[in-house]
Amino acid sequence: MNSSPEKDGSGAPEAAASDVGSGIFIGYLNPPALLTLSGLICACLAVVFAVKGSVPLAAICLIYAGIFDLFDGMVARKCNLSEAEKEYGIYIDTVADMVSFGAAPVFVLVNSGMTAPIEIAAMLLFTCCAGTRLAYFNTLATKSTGPMRYFTGLPVTYAALIFPVVMLFSFTPGEGLARGPLLITLVTVAVLFVLRVRIPKPRGVFYIIFPVLALAMTYLWWEHI
Numbered sequence: 001m002n003s004s005p006e007k008d009g010s011g012a013p014e015a016a017a018s019d020v021g022s023g024i025f026i027g028y029l030n031p032p033a034l035l036t037l038s039g040l041i042c043a044c045l046a047v048v049f050a051v052k053g054s055v056p057l058a059a060i061c062l063i064y065a066g067i068f069d070l071f072d073g074m075v076a077r078k079c080n081l082s083e084a085e086k087e088y089g090i091y092i093d094t095v096a097d098m099v100s101f102g103a104a105p106v107f108v109l110v111n112s113g114m115t116a117p118i119e120i121a122a123m124l125l126f127t128c129c130a131g132t133r134l135a136y137f138n139t140l141a142t143k144s145t146g147p148m149r150y151f152t153g154l155p156v157t158y159a160a161l162i163f164p165v166v167m168l169f170s171f172t173p174g175e176g177l178a179r180g181p182l183l184i185t186l187v188t189v190a191v192l193f194v195l196r197v198r199i200p201k202p203r204g205v206f207y208i209i210f211p212v213l214a215l216a217m218t219y220l221w222w223e224h225i
Contacts, residue, residue, distance in 0.1 A: 027088065027092070028084075028085050028088050028089075030079060030081065030085060030089075031075050031076075031079055032072045032073070032075045032076035032079060032081075032089055033072075033088070033089060033092060035068050035069075035071055035072035035075060036068070036069070036072045036089070036092055036093050036096050037092075037096070038068045039064070039065045039066070039067075039068030039069045039072070039096055039100055040065070040096040040099055040100060042061045042062070042064045042065035042068060042100070043061065043062065043065040043096075043099055043100035043101075043103075043104040044099070044104070045057075045061045046058045046059075046061035046062045046065065046104050046107075046108055047104055047107040047108065049061060050107055050108040050110075050111040050112065051107075051111050053111070054225070055108070055112055055167065055171060055176070055177065055224075056171075056221040056222065056224040056225045057221075057225065058108045058111075059108070059163075059164040059167050059168070059217075059221050060164075060217075060218050060221050060222070062100075062104060062105065062108065062159075062160050062163060062164055063160055063161065063164050063214050063217055063218065063221075064214065065100040065101070065104070065160050066100075066101070066157050066158075066159075066160025066161055066210075066214070067160075067210065067211060067214050069093070069096070069097065069100065069101075069157045069160070070157060070202065070207070070210055071207070072089075072093065073093075074207065076089055090138060090141050091138070094134050094135075094137070094138050097130075097134055097156050097157065098130065098131060098134055098156075100160070101130060101156040101157055101159040101160060102126075102127050102130030102131060102134070102156060103127060105126070105159055105163050106123045106126065106127055108163075109123065109163075109177075109182060109186075110123070112167075112176060112177045113176055113177065113179065114177075114179050114182060114183070116179075118183070119179065119183055119186075122183055122186040122187050122190070123186060125186070125187065125190045126186045126187075126189065126190040126193075128190075129190040129191070129193040129194045130156050130159075130190075130193055132193070132194050133153050133154075133155075133156055133193040133194055134156060136152070136153070136194075137151070137152075137155075140152070148201065149200070149201060150198040150199060150200055150201060151198070151199040151200075151201060152196060152197070152198060152199075153192065153193050153194055153195055153196065153197065153199070154189065154192035154193050154195070154197075154199060155199065156193060158189075159189060161210070161213065161214075161217075162185065162189060163182075163185065163189075164217055164221065165217065166181055166182060166185045167182065168217065168220055168221060169181070170182055171224060173224055
């Protein structure tokens with residue numbers, strides 16, 4: 001009898017079913033994972049609204065993608081998760097973050113008229129730096145033996161607040177976005193993603209401040225719809 005691990009088409013051993021979920025579906029649908037997926041849905045809606053030409057609605061969706069991402073980690077720490085669920089949470093959060101904060105802002109800006117070669121180059125830099133930062137965070141998270149008090153580099157989630165704010169002050173109804181400030185923001189945020197600086201993790205009062213800011217930004221953007 002062949003006792004070797006079952007392999008998929010790529011020749012790599014396939015993980016046991018108990019390692020990737022429960023029931024008939026792969027993955028885990030626990031409270032933090034549902035929050036992560038809700039943020040991913042918001043990011044996808046931001047892309048849809050941008051393609052349809054609604055910058056205000058796209059900006060609002062980006063904001064709430066960030067809010068869901070802010071709270072999924074806090075909820076995860078309060079849940080009694082298995083080690084497999086914790087590991088799964090790290091990876092699904094990274095996948096969602098890459099879409100929500102590494103790709104969705106680029107789609108929104110491209111569909112807002114930022115298509116000059118220098119702007120496209122800045123967006124490519126931004127996306128690559130976001131991917132690098134997320135991979136670095138995953139490396140730390142899977143090896144960490146305790147809670148991390150600091151981030152190294154700017155967390156990609158902050159893009160969900162930074163871009164809607166800059167877009168708001170760059171937006172003129174009927175004329176669209178002023179592209180200069182956004183180009184500078186793209187390059188600056190990209191560099192901060194990979195710069196070796198320590199950023200304190202949000203905790204305590206910040207879980208109140210960020211949602212209040214999100215509501216204020218929602219009101220201001222709603223005025224432009």
